[in-house]
Amino acid sequence: MNALRNTIPMERQEKVGGGRKVQCRSCLWEVGREGEEGYRIELEKVETCVLGEFHEGVEGFKGRIVPYENPSSAPPTPLKPESKSTPALHAAKDIKQTPTLSLKQRVEMLENFIVVQNKRLEGLEKKSTLQDTSTFPAGEPTPPPPKKFIPKPFPYHHILEARCEALTNLGVGVCRVSLPDDYVSESLQNVEEADEESYTKGKWVVFVPSVIPGELVKCRVYRNYKGHSEADLLEVIERSENRVEPKCRIAGECGGCQYQHVDVGYQRVWKRQHVVELLTKIGGIDSSTAEATVKDTVGTDEVFHYRSKLTPHYDAPRDRSEIDVIGFQRKQIRQLIDVPECVIATKEINEALPGVRERVNQRLEMGELKKKKGATLLLRHADEGVVFDHNQYVTTTVKDIKFRFKAGNFFQNNPYMLPSMVNYVVGQAKGGIGENGDGDMTHLVDCYCGSGLFCLSASKDFEVCVGIEVNDKAVEEARENAALNGVENCEFVAASAEQIFYGGQVQTYPKDKTCVVIDPPRKGASEEFLEQLLKFGPKRIVYMSCGPDTQARDTKILLASGAYELREVVPFDLFPQTRHIESCAVFERVN
Ligand SMILES: C[S@@+](CC[C@H](N)C(=O)[O-])C[C@H]1O[C@@H](n2cnc3c(N)ncnc32)[C@H](O)[C@@H]1O
Structure with a gap:
């Protein structure tokens, strides 16, 4: 050009x-x-x-x-x-x-x-309307569309004005636009009935990243699906009062953060809203009940520099003499973006990052790196400082309990948020809720217990606790952590979570005095686990989750049994600036 x-x-x-x-x-x-x-x-x-x-x-x-x-x-x-x-x-x-x-x-x-x-x-562009901004300026070539591009309803790089109405739980703006009348009637002859609504005027959804509900934006279509399109943000025409300037210079490109352009208070409003919507859409709870059940998102003031673990990646160096991109996945495309600093990681991690990056290239130069393989680096910030070796033991203290674990193993990585999250879980597990809470649970089962965070934190409030965890190394750590803190009423089992209900000690626990805490990985609990949990029938279930969608799915199963009611759900803002939500749901046995 x-x-x-x-x-x-x-x-x-x-x-x-x-x-x-x-x-x-x-x-x-x-x-x-x-x-x-x-x-x-x-x-x-x-x-x-x-x-x-x-x-x-x-x-x-x-x-x-x-x-x-x-x-x-x-x-x-x-x-x-x-x-x-x-x-x-x-x-x-x-x-x-x-x-x-x-x-x-x-x-x-x-x-x-x-x-x-x-x-x-030059004043050649006419005033914006859907019609006169919906095509590229006359005479200027648009780039050719990708091979599999579906050309309807919008051509490739078609420019639209759209109003953002909501955010998806992936943090993307849901915008609606009108389709031209002639296009609607032509399309309606060819679409299946189920898609009819999408083609009706004013119903077509365009997903646009980095926008905030209420904003009017100009966006450029890069993909059409059967019922919606995807577009890049070009310009914010009417700006939300909740828009803030991102702290990170690559916030719009890096896939790590979705919400840096949103005021943190409003991020938390939407995080709560997402939990409400997931419970409604996936959990099958009616919206007014969900609204009443989900409390405000709990967060701390540390909304930047809070992450105590960072795992940047690099691709296979192949024939290159230097690895110049070490970072995270870009938004929308499977490609790494270089991240020389990360504003959500702790300051100590950021200070250590240049050295880590340099060391990768030194290793490449010395022939220590396999050229056909990329890798993920580890930076774990704990009491010992920033540690890079997965197998090195590190320690951190949550409330008054000391935890020692391998730097590469799972441990919740927002130390600022952890005390109130742990307080909530232990309080709910022990005491029940509000006026109805009797506070007399005596037995605790901590499923998916990792290195013992909830179990050990709750130990002084319970007569006896048992944790179960599939990773036997984490179980070893949990046992060592019990010894480290002089805790004698906790036992840890290395097995898949559902095994805890097959015979053994837990079957002797008084069900009316037992709380089961669940904290599974993002995919949620297995059907077998939920089946066994329902069979066991503890008085109370406290379900912590980093996947509110799978938590909603599991909630549906628990509620469908008729044996439990959902008492309250609290979203925790464990990862400010990102779309991620930690959500804790408390269930009480009905009879
Ligand atoms: C989100 S972490 C929670 C760990 C712990 N509650 C904490 O907060 O530190 C989920 C844990 O579940 C474990 N896990 C995954 N699948 C499991 C299974 N089928 N049975 C038991 N534990 C499992 C993982 O190894 C991981 O430690």
């Missing part, structure tokens, strides 16, 4: 050292840094930025970049800047760290945006 103009709107500025870093929020193209030797940013205010999410109330800027020839087909090298201090140098630096595919996408995106922006700046 030779017509590429040499202006691009830049709308994000950050204080960096003594100067301002100016980069595009969407593609992260860094124009440069003010005050850098030999380079001065030429900034000019623009009213809106077609690239970014922030344009209302935040000033947009355009900076100057050097034009280049036919970038979409060019490999990274021709993009080398002509002189040392041009803005293209900064862009090239970014590009160099990005795999080829991403570069193409980036360049393609830049080209398209620049064309749109130029039209806008």
Whole structure:
């Protein structure tokens, strides 16, 4: 695209050292840094930025970049800047760290945006309406669609204005748009009855990331399905009052965080809403009951720098002499994005990260890494500092109990949230709820117990406790942790959770005085486990889950038995800035 103009709107500025870093929020193209030797940013205010999410109330800027020839087909090298201090140098630096595919996408995106922006700046673009923004500017080529692209209802890269109505539990915006009348009538002749509603005017759903309910956005379609489309966010036209500037410069691209652009209070409102919706849609609970049962999301003030474990990946180096991308999956595509720092990991982990990255390349140079294999690195922050070896023992204290476990093994990784989560689980397990709580549970069964977090934390409130866990190494740790803390009333069994109900000691527990705590992995409890649990029939069940969807599924089974009622559900914000929810459901036997 030779017509590429040499202006691009830049709308994000950050204080960096003594100067301002100016980069595009969407593609992260860094124009440069003010005050850098030999380079001065030429900034000019623009009213809106077609690239970014922030344009209302935040000033947009355009900076100057050097034009280049036919970038979409060019490999990274021709993009080398002509002189040392041009803005293209900064862009090239970014590009160099990005795999080829991403570069193409980036360049393609830049080209398209620049064309749109130029039209806008020249006053050629008409005022936005669904009709006149729904196609690419006349005469400008759109990139060819991917091979399997379904061309209906929208062509590839069709631009839409859409209002966000809700968020999915994956953190993606649910926007609805109207379909043109003639398209609806044509389509209705061909669609199955079940899909009819999707084609009806105003019902077509477009999923758009990084948007907030209430916002009007401009988005670009990249995939159509039978009943919905998926689109990239181009511009926020009407901005939500809950929108905040992400702390991380790759927040829009990295698949790790979904909600950095959302105020944390509002993130928690939506996390609660997701639990309500899952209990309604999957759990089969009517919505007013679910609304009344699910309490407000509990969180702490540590909404950044809270994660005590980080596991960045790198791909197989193959013939490369350097591994330059070490990070996480990108949003939407199966490709890694480089993550030199992570704002949700603890400061100590961030301090250790550059050294870890350097060490990977040293090992590559020394031939210690297999070139055909990628790998996942470990950074675990505990009392010992940041540890990288999976087999090294680390310790951490939750409330007054000390836990020692292997750095690579499972342990809840938000130390700030853990005390109140543990308090809640132990309190519910022991005491029942509110006025109805009798507080007289004496026996505890901790299923999926890991290295003993809930069991040991509850031990002083119960006469006897037993934990069961399939990972025998974790069971060893749980036993050692009992000894470490002088706990004598806890036993740990290495087996699959349902085994705890097959004969043995638990069958002697008084059912009316027994609480079963469940904390399974994301896939939830097995049917066999739930069957045995129902057969055993403890007075109370406290179900902690990192998969509120599977928890809702299991809730349906427990409630369908008629033996239990759901007393309350509390979402915990164990992972602020991400879509992840930890949810605790408390069940009481009916009779
Ligand atoms: C979400 S973790 C909870 C661990 C512990 N409750 C904690 O908070 O530290 C889930 C645990 O379930 C274990 N697990 C997975 N499948 C299991 C099964 N079928 N039976 C027992 N434990 C299982 C995993 O090894 C893991 O330790």
